[in-house]
Amino acid sequence: MRTRRLIALLILFFALSSHVSHGRSSIVEIGLLSKTKSKTIIITPLSGAYSLKYKDSVVYMLSNQDLLHVSVKNGELELKTLNGLLGHFPSIHLVPQGREGSFKLKPVIPYGHTRAYDDALSISVLEDRLKVVSEVNIDKYVAGVVKSEVGTNEGIELYKVQAIICRTYALSNFRKHEDEDFQLCDKVHCQVYYGRCDQADPLTGLSYIASGEILKAAILTTGLVLIDTTLELITASFHSNCGGQTVNSEDVWMLPKMYLKSIVDPYCVERRNARWKREIASDKWLGYFKKVYGYPIEDAGSRERALNFTQTSRAPYFQNNEQIMLKDVRTDWRLKSAFFSTSVEGSTVLIQGRGYGHGVGLCQEGSMEMAERGKSYKDILNFYYTNVALIDIASLRFLLK
Template sequence: MFAFTLLTSYVFAVDLNVRIFSSSQLKVISITPLSGKYIIYNKTTKIVDLYKNNSVELSIKDGKISILKQNENLGSYDSLYFSADGFINTFTLKSIDPDIKERIYDDGIKLYVENNFFKVINKVEIEHYIAGVVESEGGIKKNLEFLKLQAIISRTYAICNIRKHLKEDEYNLCDNTHCQLYRGRSSKSMIMMATSQTAGDIIIDISNKPISAAFHSNCGGQTMNSEDIWAISTTYLKSVKDTFCLKQSQAKWVKKISKKEWLTYLLSKYNYNIEDSDTLKRVTNFTQNNREVYFDNNTKIPLKTIRQDWKFRSAFFSIENQGDTLLFKGRGYGHGVGLCQEGAMRMIDLGWTLKKIIKYYYKDVSIINIAELKPK
């Protein structure tokens, strides 16, 4: 019932509230409309109209937001809302801090004070958001079909996680990888075309719920079950063999580590008896022909933990003993759950349809437009 309510509510409420600059500390900023007109409100009280290329400077003083427009002080407020009042509305947000890059966004913006810094929320139409995500996630140089695939996946994620931050805050998603990377509006015509051509399309499971559409760069030849990485079992995130990514750029990696450093790690973190000859042989000669969950079944050390500790590209690796040095020979890049991006790109080159690709990586799913869902 919750998922159905979530989906049907989307049909009538197409805006998302996305926290932007969530990793930055903003104290003094300027906002400039690039197109359209904005009306600045404090709650329901109108403060001023803001037109194209007219800027306002915002700063925090005594816990409130002070507005300066063309050297005129317009007062101090606990919150502000820049309401988009045009057919196309875009704005730029620039920090006084030169290390924080200026960004351009679509639609509206809300501002609050939190711990004496700005908390900034982009009230954005979902398809504008999806285009921004696809570009931010590295979709600039991809072909149209792959961009359409990425748009469907990103939209599915947004709908599936639309309440992710609502329990603690007043926004749906943040702009970092905790949710989806979102660095502003897309300026690429092909990305906007891909978003438009798939508008409203999402992936649902056998219960008509939007899936958690996990993806990664390269699986190394085999994807993982969701429960093997996140301890959450699903009907659709199941391990599959994938030969399509094996000759792609992220298919293999190598790293050399001194045997002493490796054994010290195992001793200090897991209390391995490295003086035992059988143990020593086992931890310096390791092979994964197929994806494993644990490095050592006796001690149940998760391979994902080793990957995190050593910053490996993946947890799909084998170890070759070369005397004083160990050669880690890895496969793939990323967590390995869900859709393999490089595999999917190769499938597209071979003429696979988006539907066939999605059903290959996500089991027992359907693609549906949100508008097709009907209340029970």
């Protein structure tokens, strides 16, 4: 079993290192606009000039004073620049002339947000639409994801935590889009990637000081991923706030993971999403349990218990009734968490809840608090994930010997 997982990790390692040549770092291929039937886009270099290649020949040099207009015409790419029509090609590859480069991409048909991306880009035709794949250094990709995930108000240790989680997730899902010839998409399905971790917004010019810190965190943790005791990359789940106690993975997803165990978290209880309230009419609340679960609301004792339910520590079931899972009650009523107690006020049930999200794995607000109190990224990851190890994916080279 161990050997098989090690082999799986090694395959992954070689998949990554096959992109490494002449000191170039690992590249990931991210499918952009993958759910959009994109027909026309405009590309403008931001920094550095780009060679526009078809197969191995350079067909044009795109400077940052120029732009590239790409559209689908009769099953081929029609390319135009400020100098006019460039021609028709089945596919093209945009490669930075220097070691690094970045560009803006504006979806025109259908219209979409202009975003900036790093490194190279390949464009081809898929049926009647554009297939656009960003070929980006993995640390730059990680920084872009972390920025859209946690924003720009945190410190570097928190960014390192999120960078490792993002990298672990990316590598364990490396084959998700294998049949489409890229590794990950830019949507929630994989991880939301809004492009490069910009120092400045490409449209407004507003600068983000933290962007530099996010990129630094990604580079300082380069190659680091989380594995469990069987050498498997972990499912690094996280949520906004656990309300003071995280949840066993099996209580939410029926899937026990030895590193996703419930722990008491003292760090998040004073943070923004620690507490919530909701009021629901008593008859609606009782009617729900009757209708969905056949709960005996005619019985005074049962009714009383359904109206006054207390959870001092996390419970998987409502009133110890194994048919009524709190995670389902949470989904049905769109509650912020399944960690709640109820009481009656007149004809209303007052629901007082703790935390926000599914509660499995790392608690983001708790992590922020830990980082603010001077804990390191290793302390934070080891606190929320039980019995995990951080390894450098490059160290697998030694495991092979």
